[in-house]
Amino acid sequence: MSADSTALVIVYSYHHNSTQKVAEVIAHTLGAAVKHPTEVSPETIPQYRLLGLGAGIDSGKHYAPLLAFAQSLPAVQNIAAFIFSTCGVYGKAKMSRDHQALRNILQRKGFTILDEFSCLGFNTNSFLKFIGGINQGKPDAADLQRAADFARNLTVPNP
Template sequence: MKTAVCYYSRHHGNTRKVLEAMAQEGDVDLIDVTARQAVRLEGYDCVGFASGIYYGKFQTSVLQFARQYLPQGKPVFFVCTYGGSKGNGTTAIAEIAQKKDCPVLGEFGCKGYDTFGPFKLVGGIAKGHPDQQDLEEARKFYRTLQEQDIPR
């Protein structure tokens, strides 16, 4: 299964670490949405969107990227990292997928070391994450995606 994962990962690189673990499981191209490149997602079997959760939401540049480049009807999945909790963090990206009639194959989330905003004052939260167990769960999630019957 040829997969593109469009992502934003800054601060501590938590999301990128998770995606690199997933990429070990198959044919995965990681696309940094801040790289400002021409992107053609039509040739992929499915597309993932990944971000840290910032104040309860996916990073804005990932949402803008999805609005611009996600092909109609393309199967999608979501990946996120978060210091506290995921909450409704994938709601906005799921709404974009729904508007484009894209089936959602699933979503994966795990804790990620967070020193954003007020967490910096206490030395951060979710220290040590994503850890090896988180990364193995990410690989397992991607393997389950590969087992799904995705129209090509």
């Protein structure tokens, strides 16, 4: 998709700002803005053609405030969406399970999900802080390159 203002990326990231890094690379590639859910009025979403939503994963789902934001969105038509995350443990099937709650909400609202992206993020949650955490340095340059490639390959259908 070429650089324009018809795409918006919304991210909730707080643990080590790993998902924020991914969001910024994706948004830069799309020429889109990156916003926190509190900066976006749900009723403005129908003006976009492409919406990306992402967060860290907590207990097998996107962070609760991002899910609550998705729940607050109006029903839409002809808006494409993509889902992204960073997580403590990565696998393709696990990503699909971790994304299911958000995917279900967006599909019920009428969004067409184009694609999904996830990669590892630094994790010092709970007892992991006592061993210095896991996934130090993640997301790394290769992860961010994959995020850029993911964004470049998104193809928004014509309305």
